[in-house]
Amino acid sequence: MAPSLSRSSTSMLIGAAATAWMTGFAFTAPGQVRTSPSGGLRQGNVRGARASDVRGATLGGASALGGLCVTVALVRGGKSMRKALSQDELKKMVGYKAVDDYVQSGTVIGLGTGSTAAFAVERVGEKLKSGELKDIIAIPTSIRTQEQAESLNIPLATLDTHSDLDVAIDGADEVDPALNLVKGGGGALFREKIVEMCAKKFIVIVDESKLCDGLGPGFPVPVEIVPFCHEHTMRKIASLPALKGCDPVLRLGNVANNQPDGDEPAVTDNGNYIVDLKFTSPIKDPVAAGEQLKATVGVVDHGLFTGMTTACIVAGKEGIIVKD
Numbered sequence: 001m002a003p004s005l006s007r008s009s010t011s012m013l014i015g016a017a018a019t020a021w022m023t024g025f026a027f028t029a030p031g032q033v034r035t036s037p038s039g040g041l042r043q044g045n046v047r048g049a050r051a052s053d054v055r056g057a058t059l060g061g062a063s064a065l066g067g068l069c070v071t072v073a074l075v076r077g078g079k080s081m082r083k084a085l086s087q088d089e090l091k092k093m094v095g096y097k098a099v100d101d102y103v104q105s106g107t108v109i110g111l112g113t114g115s116t117a118a119f120a121v122e123r124v125g126e127k128l129k130s131g132e133l134k135d136i137i138a139i140p141t142s143i144r145t146q147e148q149a150e151s152l153n154i155p156l157a158t159l160d161t162h163s164d165l166d167v168a169i170d171g172a173d174e175v176d177p178a179l180n181l182v183k184g185g186g187g188a189l190f191r192e193k194i195v196e197m198c199a200k201k202f203i204v205i206v207d208e209s210k211l212c213d214g215l216g217p218g219f220p221v222p223v224e225i226v227p228f229c230h231e232h233t234m235r236k237i238a239s240l241p242a243l244k245g246c247d248p249v250l251r252l253g254n255v256a257n258n259q260p261d262g263d264e265p266a267v268t269d270n271g272n273y274i275v276d277l278k279f280t281s282p283i284k285d286p287v288a289a290g291e292q293l294k295a296t297v298g299v300v301d302h303g304l305f306t307g308m309t310t311a312c313i314v315a316g317k318e319g320i321i322v323k324d
């Protein structure tokens with residue numbers, strides 16, 4: 001994929017039919033009510049309300065969940081119930097939609113890492129099992145994803161045999177208006193980047209809590225560094241002009257999160273350390289920041305993914321929005 005530094009962004013609201021079947025809810029733009037062809041929703045129980053009891057559903061915006069405001073009004077036997085979608089349900093929506101919209105039989109795909117990407121992996125496994133998808137070869141971006149894919153009997157390969165991917169699907173920790181990303185909260189940034197750079201299309205899947213005006217202050221930028229003289233490398237990083245003001249913190253404990261939940265340095269799948277760069281104001285030039293990090297001896301790679309995103313599927317209070 002050829003990174004481009006400038007891009008235009010457009011948004012598209014996806015209607016109810018695209019997602020209703022996944023959660024048992026029907027999604028519409030606020031104010032609209034839709035009913036599935038059968039007069040109810042296609043599957044699932046909604047906290048005690050069987051799908052067959054539901055005759056219409058609308059997406060509202062009344063209940064907050066981790067920064068998200070998504071509710072679904074269900075009408076059952078004349079009574080109205082409001083149900084908030086959990087963050088996991090939102091992640092599942094975008095994970096499933098990405099696979100349904102972008103993965104075709106006979107293709108090579110990249111499987112991302114993290115709690116959102118896990119739903120995309122789940123969907124690929126489900127569609128292979130049902131026969132809806134055939135002849136997929138998948139390249140996992142972490143040992144965790146590899147293990148999940150193996151458990152679902154998804155055929156796997158590596159970049160050594162398959163350097164050209166049709167599409168890669170992954171989550172992100174932050175997404176700015178130009179669709180530049182911070183990734184690596186789960187410690188998988190290097191494998192993610194090397195795989196996703198090889199994909200013709202890179203589809204990012206997030207809930208709207210990940211959207212930001214500028215990268216940096218909302219989520220520390222992870223940087224993978226070699227263990228040798230890592231304190232020296234951290235000082236070098238802190239002195240980079242494009243990263244002025246950052247506070248580099250060595251990740252301790254579990255590599256899969258940036259909380260200090262252990263005493264020893266966290267170790268990546270590649271045997272390296274992670275430094276989380278904390279910012280109090282947005283990074284002015286993420287491209288320059290990435291270039292300066294990449295040019296620093298001791299840095300393996302960094303979590304700034306600039307100019308890579310083909311489309312970003314966002315689940316939020318307006319339903320599902322695709323930004324590209």
Ligand SMILES: O=C[C@H](O)[C@H](O)[C@H](O)COP(=O)(O)O
Pocket residue numbers: 112113114115116117170171172173182183184185186187188189192
């Ligand atoms: O290393 C982890 C990856 O970059 C993840 O894609 C990112 O941290 C988002 O993860 P989640 O979907 O769990 O928020």
